Amino acid sequence: MSVSVPSNPDGTRFDDLHQILQQGGMRRAARMLNALQPAEIAHLLESLPPKERELAWNLVEAEYDGEVLTYLHDDVREHLIQLMDTGELVAAVGSLDTDDLADIFQDLPVAITQEVVNSLDQQRRDRLEKALSFPEDSAGGLMNTDTVTVRPEMTLDVVMRYLRRLKDGLPDITDNLIVVNRKGNYLGVLYLTDLVTHDPEDSVAEAMTLDIQAIPATWSAREVATRFEQHDLVTAPVIDEDGGLLGRITVDDVMDVIREEAEHQFMGQAGLSETEDMFAPVLLSARRRALWLGVNLLTAFLAAWVIGRFEATIQQVVALAVLMPVVASMGGIAGTQTLTLAIRGIAVGQLSIKNARWLLWKEMAVAGINSVIWALVVALIARLWFHDTNIALVIGAAISINLLAAAFSGAMLPLLLERFGIDPALAGGVILTTVTDVVGFLSFLGLATIFLL
Amino acid sequence: MSVSVPSNPDGTRFDDLHQILQQGGMRRAARMLNALQPAEIAHLLESLPPKERELAWNLVEAEYDGEVLTYLHDDVREHLIQLMDTGELVAAVGSLDTDDLADIFQDLPVAITQEVVNSLDQQRRDRLEKALSFPEDSAGGLMNTDTVTVRPEMTLDVVMRYLRRLKDGLPDITDNLIVVNRKGNYLGVLYLTDLVTHDPEDSVAEAMTLDIQAIPATWSAREVATRFEQHDLVTAPVIDEDGGLLGRITVDDVMDVIREEAEHQFMGQAGLSETEDMFAPVLLSARRRALWLGVNLLTAFLAAWVIGRFEATIQQVVALAVLMPVVASMGGIAGTQTLTLAIRGIAVGQLSIKNARWLLWKEMAVAGINSVIWALVVALIARLWFHDTNIALVIGAAISINLLAAAFSGAMLPLLLERFGIDPALAGGVILTTVTDVVGFLSFLGLATIFLL
Numbered sequence: 001m002s003v004s005v006p007s008n009p010d011g012t013r014f015d016d017l018h019q020i021l022q023q024g025g026m027r028r029a030a031r032m033l034n035a036l037q038p039a040e041i042a043h044l045l046e047s048l049p050p051k052e053r054e055l056a057w058n059l060v061e062a063e064y065d066g067e068v069l070t071y072l073h074d075d076v077r078e079h080l081i082q083l084m085d086t087g088e089l090v091a092a093v094g095s096l097d098t099d100d101l102a103d104i105f106q107d108l109p110v111a112i113t114q115e116v117v118n119s120l121d122q123q124r125r126d127r128l129e130k131a132l133s134f135p136e137d138s139a140g141g142l143m144n145t146d147t148v149t150v151r152p153e154m155t156l157d158v159v160m161r162y163l164r165r166l167k168d169g170l171p172d173i174t175d176n177l178i179v180v181n182r183k184g185n186y187l188g189v190l191y192l193t194d195l196v197t198h199d200p201e202d203s204v205a206e207a208m209t210l211d212i213q214a215i216p217a218t219w220s221a222r223e224v225a226t227r228f229e230q231h232d233l234v235t236a237p238v239i240d241e242d243g244g245l246l247g248r249i250t251v252d253d254v255m256d257v258i259r260e261e262a263e264h265q266f267m268g269q270a271g272l273s274e275t276e277d278m279f280a281p282v283l284l285s286a287r288r289r290a291l292w293l294g295v296n297l298l299t300a301f302l303a304a305w306v307i308g309r310f311e312a313t314i315q316q317v318v319a320l321a322v323l324m325p326v327v328a329s330m331g332g333i334a335g336t337q338t339l340t341l342a343i344r345g346i347a348v349g350q351l352s353i354k355n356a357r358w359l360l361w362k363e364m365a366v367a368g369i370n371s372v373i374w375a376l377v378v379a380l381i382a383r384l385w386f387h388d389t390n391i392a393l394v395i396g397a398a399i400s401i402n403l404l405a406a407a408f409s410g411a412m413l414p415l416l417l418e419r420f421g422i423d424p425a426l427a428g429g430v431i432l433t434t435v436t437d438v439v440g441f442l443s444f445l446g447l448a449t450i451f452l453l
Numbered sequence: 454m455s456v457s458v459p460s461n462p463d464g465t466r467f468d469d470l471h472q473i474l475q476q477g478g479m480r481r482a483a484r485m486l487n488a489l490q491p492a493e494i495a496h497l498l499e500s501l502p503p504k505e506r507e508l509a510w511n512l513v514e515a516e517y518d519g520e521v522l523t524y525l526h527d528d529v530r531e532h533l534i535q536l537m538d539t540g541e542l543v544a545a546v547g548s549l550d551t552d553d554l555a556d557i558f559q560d561l562p563v564a565i566t567q568e569v570v571n572s573l574d575q576q577r578r579d580r581l582e583k584a585l586s587f588p589e590d591s592a593g594g595l596m597n598t599d600t601v602t603v604r605p606e607m608t609l610d611v612v613m614r615y616l617r618r619l620k621d622g623l624p625d626i627t628d629n630l631i632v633v634n635r636k637g638n639y640l641g642v643l644y645l646t647d648l649v650t651h652d653p654e655d656s657v658a659e660a661m662t663l664d665i666q667a668i669p670a671t672w673s674a675r676e677v678a679t680r681f682e683q684h685d686l687v688t689a690p691v692i693d694e695d696g697g698l699l700g701r702i703t704v705d706d707v708m709d710v711i712r713e714e715a716e717h718q719f720m721g722q723a724g725l726s727e728t729e730d731m732f733a734p735v736l737l738s739a740r741r742r743a744l745w746l747g748v749n750l751l752t753a754f755l756a757a758w759v760i761g762r763f764e765a766t767i768q769q770v771v772a773l774a775v776l777m778p779v780v781a782s783m784g785g786i787a788g789t790q791t792l793t794l795a796i797r798g799i800a801v802g803q804l805s806i807k808n809a810r811w812l813l814w815k816e817m818a819v820a821g822i823n824s825v826i827w828a829l830v831v832a833l834i835a836r837l838w839f840h841d842t843n844i845a846l847v848i849g850a851a852i853s854i855n856l857l858a859a860a861f862s863g864a865m866l867p868l869l870l871e872r873f874g875i876d877p878a879l880a881g882g883v884i885l886t887t888v889t890d891v892v893g894f895l896s897f898l899g900l901a902t903i904f905l906l
Contacts, residue, residue, distance in 0.1 A: 014805065014807060014808065015807055018807060018808070037683055037684055039682065039683040039684070039685070040683045043679075043683060043801075043802075043803065046803055047798075047802075047803035047804070047808060048808070049808065049811040049815070160649055163649050163650050164649075164650050164651070164652070166650060169646065169647070169650050170646040170649075170650060172685065173628070173685065173687060174646050175626070175628055175645075175687070192628075192645040192646065192648075192649060193622065193623040193627050193645065194622070195645075195649060196613055196616050196617075196623075196645060196648060196649060197616050197617050197619060197622050197623060198617070199617070226496075228708070229492065229705075229708055229709075229712070230490055230492035230493045230496060231490055231492070232492070232625065232626060232703075232705040234626060234628070234687050234704065251687065251704050251708075252682075252685040254708070255681070255682055255704075255707070255708060255711060256682075258708060258711050258712055258715070259682070259711055259715070261715075262711070262712070262714075262715030262716075262718075262719070263715075263797065265715070265719050266715065266718050266719050266722075266793065266796075266797065267793055267794075267797060269719075269722070269789075269793070270786075270789045270790045270792075270793035270794075271786075271790065272790060272793055272794065276794065278794055278797075278798050278803060278804065278812060279811060279812070279815060280815075282815060282818040282819055282822065283822070285815070285819045286818075286819045286822040286823055286826075289787065289790055289819060289823055290823055290826060290827075292786065292790065293783060293786060293787060293823060293827060296782065296783065296786045297779070297783060297827070297830070297831070299782075300778060300779040300782040300783065301779060301834065303778055303779075303782075304775050304776055304778060304779050307774060307775045307778070308775045308838075311771045311772075311774075311775065314767070314771050314774050314775075315768070315771045318764045318767050318768050318774075319764075320774075321760060321764075321767050321771075321773075321774035321777075322757050322760045322761045322764065322767075323757055324774075325753060325756055325757060325760070325778065325781070325890070326750070326753040326754060326756075326757050328778070329749065329752075329753040329756075330746060330749065330750060330753065333723075333724075333745065333746060333749045334742065334746060336722075336723045337723045337724065337725060337742055337745065339723075340719065340720055340722070340723035340725055341720075341723075341725065341729065341731055343719075344716065344719065344720060344731075345500075345731050348496075349496075349500075350496065350499055350500035350731060351500070351731065352467065354467060354468055354471060355467065355471070355500060355501070355502065358502040358732060359731060359732070362502070362732060362733075362735060362738070365735040365739075366735050366738045366739045366742060369735065369736070369739040370739055370742055370743055370746060373739075373743060374743075374746060374750065377750065378750070381754065385761075437778070
């Protein structure tokens with residue numbers, strides 16, 4: 001899918017704001033910004049470089065500040081929080097729902113957190129504590145506590161009268177009311193669509209749906225996302241181990257989970273965090289990148305060391321130095337394909353130790369075919385280039401070996417890393433290319449030493 | 454986030470089914486499968502290798518076949534469709550909603566499509582035609598036509614009575630009714646939450662929400678996803694250019710869009726399609742992979758050709774052959790970081806030609822810092838290893854040049870490719886590493902030729 005720039009509403013909006021800010025039209029810029037949804041303001045702020053971002057942030061009305069903060073990536077949020085004084089910050093986050101507050105609570109300066117807690121009434125303080133007691137990436141951490149519950153013996157007519165008396169109306173994204181028993185245990189849900197289509201004299205028990213299983217608070221965010229996707233859910237109730245209703249998860253938070261997981265996978269491959277700010281300060285970026293470059297330098301020198309073992313061979317047959325990157329590169333590419341397939345499989349829960357055997361077998365078979373084809377192609381090109389059949393045979397053999405090694409490592413690495421609690425999306429690529437570089441140089445130069453000298 | 458295998462419900466399910474199939478417990482396997490949601494069945498089928506997948510597919514009850522097919526990735530769907538005879542296939546897909554039917558219509562064998570069309574009544578045929586008239590990845594292609602509309606002058610009481618008479622109830626995932634005028638033009642939405650909390654004597658006009666903007670059918674799927682994410686939507690109305698209501702988009706389809714876009718980006722980097730079946734037939738996989746390996750072979754030989762220009766230099770200073778992969782590798786890694794950041798920025802609509810200047814400036818500054826640091830580190834290691842200050846100076850300079858070239862290409866390539874209609878997620882990595890390989894070898898061996906000989 002490609003972005004069609006002209007029709008992209010964000011693009012236009014960015015242009016407008018950028019132009020207005022440049023011309024110093026602060027009042028117009030403020031009007032434009034504050035007419036947007038908090039999520040849109042956050043999105044726009046992230047696409048501005050630091051100076052203009054600070055300028056724009058000061059134009060956002062104080063009443064939106066808190067909500068905008070909840071929509072920002074961690075890095076940008078931290079940057080903007082640093083610009084606010086204690087009073088502003090306490091006012092901004094103090095008015096948030098406790099669930100949203102819990103999401104950004106860890107990012108607040110310690111000095112602020114105590115003040116925020118003090119500003120809450122007892123009920124909100126309890127809720128915040130409860131929300132903070134679950135890991136951020138668990139069902140408990142994702143859940144909101146704004147549930148509206150009904151009891152099975154009520155008639156729909158009574159439910160309607162009860163709803164009309166709710167002083168704040170129903171919470172956003174409510175597709176059902178949660179049915180609980182006297183003890184607050186989860187029984188089922190009453191969809192609003194059923195509430196409005198059934199006879200008002202029917203009881204909740206008659207109109208309710210029993211086949212929505214509640215989600216245990218301990219499930220991982222990934223499991224929650226899978227459940228939502230497979231059951232086309234809009235909201236789902238969350239329960240404790242005794243079946244007691246704790247809260248509910250809404251689909252907007254699940255979309256964020258899917259987006260973040262995807263960015264984690266994509267950015268992780270390059271050693272970047274999914275929260276990386278495109279316009280992060282130069283020094284901060286340089287420091288973060290340096291770590292990744294350092295890790296890779298080690299692996300590059302490992303490969304160089306392998307080559308170094310064969311200096312004498314290269315001295316005699318310089319063509320080897322010319323061709324050796326081809327062997328390493330083909331292995332790296334082929335291995336990355338297998339690795340990518342395996343990482344995706346693990347991420348969507350379709351690959352585990354149970355069916356890894358088949359993937360390994362299939363990938364080895366694919367590599368077997370490709371290793372023959374590309375050994376022949378590369379050997380032929382090498383023969384034409386250097387007019388040396390022996391070099392051609394050696395590079396062909398090395399390519400074959402490296403493609404097979406690449407498939408093996410690509411299929412096995414991710415599961416192995418998982419097993420040791422290492423994130424394959426982050427470490428997989430580095431380790432894989434180290435393997436294919438080392439195997440590539442070793443097999444090519446090793447075979448050359450044996451057969452060419 | 455890491456997968457905790459034991460608590461993963463899919464993992465257990467896969468184990469169970471796998472074991473039952475192995476023991477030949479067909480009836481038990483069928484019972485287990487058919488108790489699942491169609492999306493879950495699809496997910497499970499995808500995690501089975503071909504033989505067991507076929508076995509399991511035959512156990513799925515005919516009435517679920519159609520829906521399961523809609524949830525499968527293209528490759529797997531094609532595989533299973535080939536196993537069905539015409540009668541089965543027509544029966545399976547003929548009962549689908551026209552919107553779902555439209556989604557898989559292109560994948561059906563031509564012989565079948567005519568038969569399916571013939572089996573539809575006129576109304577469904579018209580709907581199918583309409584659904585097929587929009588590109589798959591547009592708002593029109595995502596939309597369902599199952600809208601329930603009301604008029605502003607109705608009272609809520611009348612709306613409720615109307616809903617109770619709907620013979621099929623309300624469609625799945627209905628959070629609002631769409632308010633249209635006499636001509637069928639979109640006016641606003643009446644949330645069910647407002648319907649049930651307002652006074653029944655109120656009119657629709659009094660209870661409706663006006664600030665949900667309808668989505669034009671021509672919007673791209675990506676724009677639709679952004680709108681849903683930023684406005685926390687559950688459903689959104691879709692209109693034609695005259696404001697006439699065409700249908701609605703539901704959040705479950707939007708989640709699929711987000712997931713597919715993410716997989717496209719992730720898999721595309723390795724030259725894989727996001728619909729790639731983990732257990733695709735070996736020959737098919739080998740053919741597809743071969744294309745990507747071929748493209749990469751060309752770039753590898755381009756790099757080799759560059760090295761070949763310096764054979765005489767390498768002959769005299771073999772240490773160059775040992776160290777040259779380090780220069781190329783550091784450039785590739787640094788460039789990939791910038792490239793990844795830029796591709797993500799474009800994908801989420803936060804990077805365009807308008808703010809690319811800043812990204813370029815920032816990335817060049819980061820590269821400037823890192824190029825100094827790593828030039829020193831690499832030069833020092835080279836000095837210690839080969840006891841040759843000149844080699845150290847040359848490799849330091851080459852690393853610097855390559856890191857700057859990497860940042861420049863990483864930042865500019867994606868936007869340039871977009872401009873020419875080439876998908877940066879697919880082509881970006883290959884082109885980038887070609888640049889960093891060529892610049893790396895050229896600068897290192899070139900400087901060596903000038904200063905070392």
